Amino acid sequence: AKRPHGESMTLLTITQTPPTHATPATHHRPDGPNGPTGPAGPLPAPAEHSPTVTDLVRLLFEGDDHDRVHAPWRELITDESFRHKEGLSPAEQAALSYERLRAVNRRLERAEDLARDPRLLAALHEWAAIVHGGGGLCTLASIHYNLFLGSLLDHQDGPPRDLTEFTTLARTGTFLCTELAHGNDAAALQTTAEYDPTTGGFTLHTPHTGAQKFMPNTSPTGGPKSAVVAARLLVDGEDQGVFLFLTPLSDAHGTLPGIRVRRLPYRAGAPVDHCLTAFDHVPLPRSALLEAGHGRLTHDGTFTSSLGNRRKRFLQSIARVTTGKLCMSGAAVGATRAALTIAVRYAHHRHISGPRAGEQVPLHAHRTHHSRLLHALATAYAMTFLHRTVTARWADHTPDERPDIERLVAITKGWITWQARTLTTEARERCGAHALFSVNGLADFPQYTEGTITAEGDNLVIWAKAASEMLFGHNTTPPPHTTPPAQQDLTDTAFLRELLNHAQTIWQTRARTALRNGPSGDPLARWNNASTPALRMIETHARLQAADAFIQATQHTTNPTAHTLLTQLCRLFLLDQLNDYTGDLLATNHLTTTHVLNLPHTTNETLHTLTPHTTTLTNAFHLPTPYLAAIPLTTPDHLEQFDHLIPHNNENIENTHTH
Template structure:
């Protein structure tokens, strides 16, 4: 990756770091979304009930759609989908949710499964009908392959009968409520034909009109969830007949004699193809979490710069950022946010560039791990940023509360994080040679050398996987659950360490693409702080294995403190590299130096020359 800018003026340090955070083509890939959220329809409204905010989200979705040259082009462009989530997430989490469902899961799946272009998509491209996606069931979340909703082929009518057989098979949390107008959905159901279960397929179903569910469809509102309002519902089907062409998929279908033709590949591969849009969804969740973390951290840094507090007795007031107790957590969060952003780009690039099956499997694992690691770290950054802004950050008009709760949705959406870690752990654990030696070799090194720090991060990863393999080998082969339970604790720690190592390598790649100068120095400082803090958390294991000396372990705390001070000194410039539009920040009072004016009372005594309030 090489960071390039087209302006004639020399790029500033913040500009160069923006290219690191958002990619070398950030103006082309992100400029549209930066401009969109700066326009009046996307400015932060005052107050509103949950119902009004939900209607606003759907109104904004239609405005967004009219602003596009092609909704189909957006659905087919992974980077554009990720950018949508990165910029809309901090502005309107409800809008981000319904837009991601419509463009990625719904419209993207239609395009993927109809490459010949035979299906009329005009209703969805114009948003006369909004698309949704019905896969998860009450009793089947991460084990979606076990879902119970059925679509049975009816030869006499030459179509399918969609049915929900029990309460556990109700579709859980699709946005099928009355808000937003008429909706169609892609429904995942088990296809039954010729007395054979052909596995899970997607079916295009008209769900509601502008007022109510259509016959054969039952929609019930779920209890209010935490975070931004979305019309999540329980949806079920009562012997709903679907025409033959409701079934998605090229090369599959029902023949003239009523037999079902199955596409190539085994059942698991066909299922993964059916729900293939989950992977772009995970990349988008990473982008959304990183974008939300950048926004909250930028506000916290700005607020800490103009919130004045009393200094020592007899000294002038100072910004609260002057105190180590305040700027220290924000400096660590800054290193984490850069790591999150870079790991997101690394996973996205790997997924887009893989050309064969083995490469796609490896890239998919990185996407899964990155989604989980980034959304978890985003939660930590957002909560820390909120705390640093005190009680004012608890008020909705200051922009943080929706993001504190909104990140919880990202942690669960497109696959629960623990499930993603567990799958990655199993793949890494059992694909490895149990007798494999560590890829890192103990020996002396310099804690200021990023290469040595990455060696230590690799050693942490290998240590935890070695422990997991040793525990698994103590359990009889016949007890598969017992083996997994014995190994899973340290294996999940190994996956976490793998994520830290991947982020550190992404730091290194990004720094090598920068010219010598201030931007390269700032990124190097963030890189070392990120790695040193992780090494410090694992210093006991590294000392025991001979990777660190006792003196080095004792020096880690001092090294971290020096890096915290260095990063904190440049926090305002680093936050500026997030390239948040001025209009966005203007809508959040605590992001500006005149934040107290938001609470002024025009009828108060201080506006009447000290007299009584009128």
């Protein structure tokens, strides 16, 4: 098989076999009359398209909706401006992130459509996250299109606002909610917007140090900016809860009067201009308040709301964080797939000494190496299918379904981003010291996924909230076994899924018992008593949701080989998940001693079956050839590529003495 070049941006331009062509590559290879050319002339055409990979791509990337949802962003990152740039300062990296945001905006017919479409918005994050410095673009895009523009669109109460300066990026939008002293308890934030009956407007103010807005991108970098600021609405001295206020922050000459912006220290993983921002009695017009049913002011200053609870008003004001959670999950999924693709390709290209004298074998030949990648691939497929399922449910939900879907989005975000941190670190480690250099595409992924774990709600906090809601509000009781466990086989995916469901019930029962046995009259102590098993229940629930999404996708394969591969990979995923529950399942008679003893063997046999197909499985991640070609580790001539990157004027730099 030859290394593919010149891939177009269509669904079917995929190759199944690993690249083995050893022609030295360059970063700026011009196209000849017969296609891409190398130093020795025209390169071989891409290998025959694989029906197996094509079917896997269809399942992983939205099927018939691929061209609308994924193709624009996949094509965008092939542009030279998205390649690795060595030696940029933090300020230059932040400026580059804004340039890339404008590149995104130029591809849009209507920026409002991106803000309104969770599938399209999450897909942007999947692809943007994988390029060097892509964490900065993801951060800016999530803030501008989702939190800022989306909030304005969701609060269209009264005459429509003119959004042209925001949709054209004449002004970049940002979102100011978190405060220095209020992160996950943002409902208790203390920035105030006091209604002024004489002007009909508001006075925006930061009352003390802890109320400064923490981490928004509010510096002059990127041009003039406006924000939606979360502030406590005060009417006649009465606190009506937290609402959003549209606030200009800067113009072409800098920060506006009454607004203080100070840059925070450099943050690795997402190069943007994080700042502390404060307001000193800044006057705002009446139109600054983002109104809707959860809160309005009449012309005479009377406050009305369909919600009597201030906390509910706050949650309604910042409802866009749910779509933000999907975006963070999408970025984590994209980074994971890219990291594993790089690691698998390197495992085939990197050769080491074999067991016989003079023999060379690829890293991939060792079970100690490829098994870790296969376990990671099984999880990455589950992450992708879960994200597709949950995004579709959020995009199509009815008002009655909203609370349950919001909770599922939060649980999914926690599970996916935690998996991404583990798997991107694994991929980095499997490529050794070479992967510590950003040019090889892996070093930045673990740092960026740390941000997704915290953004839009810390994972542990949103899981604790979900656990408290599901402790008694969710029925996990599975139906009784239709076949006795002793007659079930560990190769049966349906049986493995049933076991995972039983594990969920076990941990819910434990959490309920712990809550009831907690000290009466002390709600915090009772919750502390139940929180550990309750969080384990949520973790198991997340695993089960991922397994269900995986099983559902497997049932929609049209290619027999793809179906076999997905079935085996799904089995591996389920076997991995069940490792943590074997004692519980054995004690409750859902597993037998024979099952427990055979679990390592079944896992090893599944790994053996999947080992020849790691490249097929990663080719289905659909990464464009120009992206991969710019990463030395992905090519057979990775040593020459890496050497070529080092400037010649650095050669023998240590040899400065005259002999």
